[in-house]
Amino acid sequence: MPDEPETHVDVAALSTLLDGRYKTVRDQVRANLVERKDVLGDAESMTSSEFRERVKDVVVELAGTGQTGYGFPQEYGGGGDIGASVAAFETSAFGDLSVLVKLGVQFGLFGGAILQLGTERHHKEYLERLVSADLLGAFAMTETGHGSNVQALGTRAVYDPENEEFVIDTPDAASRKDYIGNAAVHARAAVVFAQLEVAGVEQGVHAFVVPLRDEKGRTLSGIDISDCGPKIGLNGVDNGRISFHGVRVPRTALLNKYADVTESGEYVSAIDNADRRFFTMLGTLVQGRVCVGGAGINASKVALVIAIKYALRRRQFGPPGTDKETLLLDYGQHQRRLLPLLARTYALHFAQERVSADLHRVFTDPDSASERLRRALESRAAATKALGTWHASRTIQECREACGGAGYLSVNRFDALRADTDVFTTFEGDNTVLMQLVAKGRLTDLRDSFGSLDQIGMVRYVAGIAVETVVEKTAMRQFIERLQDAVPGGGQSDDPDAGLLDPAYHLSMLRWREDHLTSSVARRIKTGVDRGGDPAEVFSVAQDHVIKAAWAHGERLVLEAFHTKIENTPTGSNRDVLNMLSDLYALSVIEADRAWFMEHGRLSAGRSKAVVSMVNELCRKLRPHAADLVDAFGVPRELLRTELI
């Protein structure tokens, strides 16, 4: 049995802290979901097409409550508050995830593209109808043979100046639009991404609004739509495949915020560089990534509530000679499985709050946002999305296994949770590809700071790297490390535990890892290019190194967001417990990568063992607070559906 804790969590206060600025919005969504909780079981009793209709109906109903329109201008029936729209979407992840994803397709992708890439004429024509869910739409970007590499899409849009129309075509099987949500049954229109050709000149990928079906749902001429069929999860969403055969749309169908074709048939854009234009267009879609990351983090909370509450009820084996078996959560191994994931969920929650606030700032006043701020937002969104969705896959699976055979029954929610979230790591940017974008951003920053360093600064920088490299290669590194650790905040000295719970030590470790990985990737790429290699190829060969650097960057951002939050929390029990969670998050990160830290002379063997022991110790200390910590997530009991707790 655990000792009685000295500190007591104030669950209501912690819940309010987690809900943050948009508590009212989140509570509205909770109530809306509870009212429609039956949808959580419908996938099991309905046929696939009945379930798709049911999910569509829920989406339309939710549109009626206003919870889905926060991101759109008030003049078109929206709420005019981007932060609120992210909060509403994230919170929807407590409910059925087919509903969530269909909301995302309709309001985030389809609606978001028209809002961000279109101009007033498109807003007037479509926004009000799509905000009310009167017009359902799709986002037709991905193709069978072209996923992450959007610039290589095959669908074509050739401008016909005679008729002032674009002619849209699918040239080959690989260019068929694929996995498109809402396409198989419900969408009446789609935003279609295609290679634009004007007067024989290729202008790259652009987006067009293309009608797919008439009012009665009949597919329009020139368009073939087939059904993707059953999927691992999200079977309430009707994914489909679309081919176009000489489909004509008017000149005004081009979403023309960043480029246009004039009445006289001329291609014009305020952004000269084609690459820059393309990435500016894509950049406006960042909200989708922020939303999916948040949804992954909130789905993890649902799994943790069930698994931790179950572990506080279910007993198994126990000390001989006693009648009572031991609670699962009193096993060290079981704490190890669940509590570091709980700590990481808290950490990611606050990181998500940060990226969502950044998004709100940039998009609420887009003209005043600097290029640098936009780039930082895109990078942070990509990192948080990747870490948040990988975390969801891992956490939900671990929680299901921690509930044994009971976790295998659909009624206990893990079935849909894990099947539905599984593709989160793939859509809205494949995580592996996103991590490479993050790393590229970091390398660009590095180049920028190179640029601004004076001659002497540059020499110092390079010399710094060289010293570090030599140090690694000699037995001296052990001594150097001790010297480094001897400075305040990182103290090693005689006591291997000294400073282990110092937040400054955690941050310094995560920063050091990030800087080392980024500068060594930079060096590796520079050397490769200096030797005559093609930059893209050199980058590709260093792929694992690149991704690791991005991962390190992301985990450091998460820790900083957690620290900032704690600094702004009043002292008291809740702050004490948040500190423990932050310690557990940071030390779990270091523990998971301790081989790397040792390889690079930043952790001695003894210190590394101390980290492992401290993770165990922190799990033990957090054990008495586990129930309060999951209660604070505020997942309504009705949505847990489970028989287990």
Next chain:
Amino acid sequence: MPDEPETHVDVAALSTLLDGRYKTVRDQVRANLVERKDVLGDAESMTSSEFRERVKDVVVELAGTGQTGYGFPQEYGGGGDIGASVAAFETSAFGDLSVLVKLGVQFGLFGGAILQLGTERHHKEYLERLVSADLLGAFAMTETGHGSNVQALGTRAVYDPENEEFVIDTPDAASRKDYIGNAAVHARAAVVFAQLEVAGVEQGVHAFVVPLRDEKGRTLSGIDISDCGPKIGLNGVDNGRISFHGVRVPRTALLNKYADVTESGEYVSAIDNADRRFFTMLGTLVQGRVCVGGAGINASKVALVIAIKYALRRRQFGPPGTDKETLLLDYGQHQRRLLPLLARTYALHFAQERVSADLHRVFTDPDSASERLRRALESRAAATKALGTWHASRTIQECREACGGAGYLSVNRFDALRADTDVFTTFEGDNTVLMQLVAKGRLTDLRDSFGSLDQIGMVRYVAGIAVETVVEKTAMRQFIERLQDAVPGGGQSDDPDAGLLDPAYHLSMLRWREDHLTSSVARRIKTGVDRGGDPAEVFSVAQDHVIKAAWAHGERLVLEAFHTKIENTPTGSNRDVLNMLSDLYALSVIEADRAWFMEHGRLSAGRSKAVVSMVNELCRKLRPHAADLVDAFGVPRELLRTELI
């Protein structure tokens, strides 16, 4: 593009090597599965109850082909060949896994319990009917509140001497039989595990044959059966819950091989010790574990065939200035994801072949098998089952992610593969619990060897541990390690790559880890007990350490099995490629645990980095053979079902 390989795999020969002694049996099963390949899609088009009927029909048909009866005596319509029965079951994992699990319930669990725990009277009454699938049955062990801790089951069987009957009862909700395969619809009888009470004395858990339904499928009086409902996967299997209320069965319903109640109402057993009796009974059920481990390994093969073939077809991004995008499998990161899993699948395949051969030996002539041999089999079976099924979960998930959005569609098989195999880590012994059994076995061995050491040997042994401990704690360990590595086969010296591909080095590393973990657990437990701790509690506190020791033991057994297989393979290209796979398996294992090796002074930082680089290098070298290596698994094309390749 990869270089043309110098060696070429002889796929047919490698396939024959993999199929081994039971190639004919495996080919028979392949043909049977191909003939019924439609069942792979039926879960998507049928209702749950239609699918259950379909799966039942397939099971009955397969019984007609003889493939399911190999494990039973020929006089009852079986094949009398235990090894063949494991081969047939394993190979069935290439097909639908609901069929596989229903086969396992009927012939492995229900049939196996009657065969192994019953005597001639039970064999005569049941075997022929169950081998022909005329009598379908269930294996009612697990209860809602009692899973892995079988000794704590709550179901009761009280002997009534008056009527020479047992009265079977479910005393409370926690003692309801739960998750029982075949129970919800099809089983007409069950082997029920219950606490036996004879003349007021508790005799522990025993097994009884209890009729559940009449010929028309109506549940018998005193028995309540409910349906577990939809599950994450395996929805072709009708899992149910059973409660008993004063159900009477005759005295002869007790499966009485190890204990009986005589006509005069006396409890008798040849095994005096109750614990030993219980574990002897459970020990006879080891075949189920061997089968599930093999099924997990074979399911992994299916996933790898699809993901690797897809990665040899799908292109994405590529060098600028060229038209052609790059094949997925030419990305280092993609090789990293898939090829170490391929190597581990080969390694586990041969480990499985070994445990299956051991099982065949012990059970073909049970009377001549020593206690030691049995114990070794149980330990090996537990370790292989846990490693094989964890491997399946990880591999199938990684393969699905490696196929991106396409992997998410049910038609590409990952859906059912991963949902169905997910519970393999839980049933037939929860992996975490099994690993503790493995560790306990190792500790017992250690105690035995303590016992047989003379005084001086003991002193040396203990002193050895002490020196090692001191060495870890001083900076000297770096130098010691270099000395150790300087011996032939482990050479470090100036070249950090020296000896990295020496099988003897791999084995010495895995042995060292295992010995160190086992002896340190022993020491920890001994210290804990010496200080007055309860042995079971001390064991429980050291749980993560215990499980790690078992893991290390299992991975060493797997490597040895691989080495033995290679030694018996004729020299040539196939052997060369197997050597590469063995190297990759071993170095991946070391790489995954390199933090531990560094912490314990067995790997220097430089050497550790060299291991990581060598894993990359081996992936690159195996890349040209990847297609051949998955083809050799002999998964029929018809069973892949996928559109991807």
